[in-house]
Amino acid sequence: MDYDVIVIGAGPGGVFTAYELTKLRPELRVAVFEGGHALRDRKCPIDGDKIKSCIGCRSCSIMSGFGGAGAFSDGKYNITNDFGGTLYEYIGKKQALELMHYVDSLNMQFGGAGTKLYSTAGTKFKKLCIQNDLHLLDASVRHLGTDINYVVLENLYAHLRTRVDFFFDSPVETVAVLEDGYEIRSGGTAYRCRQCVISVGRSGSKWMERTCREIGIETKSNRVDLGVRVELPAEVFSHLTDELYESKIVYRTEKYGDLVRTFCMNPKGAVVNENTNGIVTVNGHSFEDPARQTENTNFALLVAKHFSEPFKDSNGYGESIARLSNMLGGGVMVQRFGDLIRGQRSTPKRIEESFTTPTLGATPGDLSLVLPKRILDGIIEMIYALDKIAPGTANDDTLLYGVEVKFYNMEVAVDEHLETRCPGLYVIGDGSGITHSLSHASASGVFVAREIARK
Ligand SMILES: Cc1cc2nc3c(=O)[nH]c(=O)nc-3n(C[C@H](O)[C@H](O)[C@H](O)COP(=O)(O)OP(=O)(O)OC[C@H]3O[C@@H](n4cnc5c(N)ncnc54)[C@H](O)[C@@H]3O)c2cc1C
Numbered sequence: 001m002d003y004d005v006i007v008i009g010a011g012p013g014g015v016f017t018a019y020e021l022t023k024l025r026p027e028l029r030v031a032v033f034e035g036g037h038a039l040r041d042r043k044c045p046i047d048g049d050k051i052k053s054c055i056g057c058r059s060c061s062i063m064s065g066f067g068g069a070g071a072f073s074d075g076k077y078n079i080t081n082d083f084g085g086t087l088y089e090y091i092g093k094k095q096a097l098e099l100m101h102y103v104d105s106l107n108m109q110f111g112g113a114g115t116k117l118y119s120t121a122g123t124k125f126k127k128l129c130i131q132n133d134l135h136l137l138d139a140s141v142r143h144l145g146t147d148i149n150y151v152v153l154e155n156l157y158a159h160l161r162t163r164v165d166f167f168f169d170s171p172v173e174t175v176a177v178l179e180d181g182y183e184i185r186s187g188g189t190a191y192r193c194r195q196c197v198i199s200v201g202r203s204g205s206k207w208m209e210r211t212c213r214e215i216g217i218e219t220k221s222n223r224v225d226l227g228v229r230v231e232l233p234a235e236v237f238s239h240l241t242d243e244l245y246e247s248k249i250v251y252r253t254e255k256y257g258d259l260v261r262t263f264c265m266n267p268k269g270a271v272v273n274e275n276t277n278g279i280v281t282v283n284g285h286s287f288e289d290p291a292r293q294t295e296n297t298n299f300a301l302l303v304a305k306h307f308s309e310p311f312k313d314s315n316g317y318g319e320s321i322a323r324l325s326n327m328l329g330g331g332v333m334v335q336r337f338g339d340l341i342r343g344q345r346s347t348p349k350r351i352e353e354s355f356t357t358p359t360l361g362a363t364p365g366d367l368s369l370v371l372p373k374r375i376l377d378g379i380i381e382m383i384y385a386l387d388k389i390a391p392g393t394a395n396d397d398t399l400l401y402g403v404e405v406k407f408y409n410m411e412v413a414v415d416e417h418l419e420t421r422c423p424g425l426y427v428i429g430d431g432s433g434i435t436h437s438l439s440h441a442s443a444s445g446v447f448v449a450r451e452i453a454r455k
Contacts, residue, residue: 001192004029005196009033009068011199018030037064075438077104118243198211198427200429202276215422222312226371230399233355245265271360
């Protein structure tokens with residue numbers, strides 16, 4: 001055996017697996033294979049000047065590399081079982097929360113000390129929301145910010161590099177089951193290990209699907225979330241964001257009874273492109289450092305779409321809609337709320353004259369040509385509902401970027417140890433379909449490391 005444990009993917013799931021393993025069992029030989037670059041080499045070429053939109057790099061620096069999809073994220077660690085994944089269904093609510101708090105303590109130890117922990121406990125906004133038919137979910141949110149999140153990752157890497165063998169720019173091609181372990185292939189070379197932890201995140205979704213098919217592990221997939229990213233002047237939401245930082249608010253539409261929810265709120269942040277398997281969608285982040293903040297706040301409004309038999313390819317459905325926006329806009333599209341309501345396309349002139357200045361160079365267009373009516377109706381209804389608790393949300397100049405798609409990896413069949421039917425083969429993080437967030441993915445990494453150490 002070359003290694004006792006091989007971890008595939010150096011996102012939060014993989015990094016925290018490696019951390020906890022080397023802490024509990026320093027004698028183990030651990031390797032981490034990562035398809036993307038080392039942290040210092042991760043650089044998205046979009047500079048807003050020469051390169052304005054996604055050029056489809058072979059390895060997307062936003063999604064891949066040490067730190068995973070989380071490396072340039074807002075670094076919002078939501079400590080809750082109410083959203084961010086269903087890890088608690090496997091390991092119990094108490095343990096899931098304990099692990100998220102443990103990850104938080106590690107983040108503080110590795111450079112995050114001094115960052116703020118927000119909480120919905122006792123907030124007056126809960127009442128305000130209910131009075132307006134909106135529902136605020138409970139959570140504590142540690143906001144590291146894109147800058148401090150990066151520092152934490154740098155420090156974690158400095159700690160791990162002498163304890164773990166890192167292989168960067170080394171996508172794993174195949175995983176084969178041996179009698180007493182696993183053989184992975186990367187760059188034409190085979191490496192053997194006794195136990196293998198797969199943590200390939202969203203960018204590894206297609207690879208994960210193929211690997212499960214090859215090894216005979218069951219998967220299921222039936223959900224995708226579709227919507228837009230809303231951008232407005234930070235003052236509109238400042239009463240909420242100053243106290244809660246991020247508010248997860250859910251609304252049930254009158255028209256169809258669909259649930260629309262806010263997602264990934266970034267006060268004084270920026271809207272960014274996200275490239276998943278060559279399809280450009282939208283996301284957002286913000287810095288902790290006031291000097292790097294913008295005058296806008298952004299958040300997503302998403303509608304979950306569940307499919308029933310015989311349709312199984314929910315991600316394919318989301319991809320098709322994102323592709324449509326890429327086809328019409330050459331990438332991400334932006335539209336003023338006022339233009340959408342009046343049934344007219346936003347033009348470069350209308351965007352230029354808008355009082356809200358976009359933080360992302362997107363193509364002005366018409367989102368009604370992209371998003372299904374039912375989803376768009378739900379989003380419009382929610383914008384009017386939010387306007388009651390944050391007046392100004394439904395202003396003409398509120399910007400809507402499309403499309404935002406939250407792809408859910410298909411759920412991989414694992415047991416309460418996050419172990420597949422193959423002994424010693426674990427699937428964790430967003431790649432497992434069980435987690436959808438930094439805190440849940442990290443917690444799943446710590447959990448699996450403890451399982452391996454215990455054995
Ligand atoms: C712009 C942006 C902002 C976000 N903001 C937040 C936020 O504020 N809060 C929050 O909770 N979540 C946020 N998220 C989501 C969060 O980043 C993910 O939930 C989290 O990173 C999942 O961790 P993971 O380790 O499971 O997977 P990932 O972070 O996706 O890491 C998986 C890694 O595996 C690698 N990989 C894939 N396939 C292979 C292969 N075959 N061989 C080797 N390596 C492979 C990838 O390159 C990647 O580096 C954001 C995401 C983005 C893109």
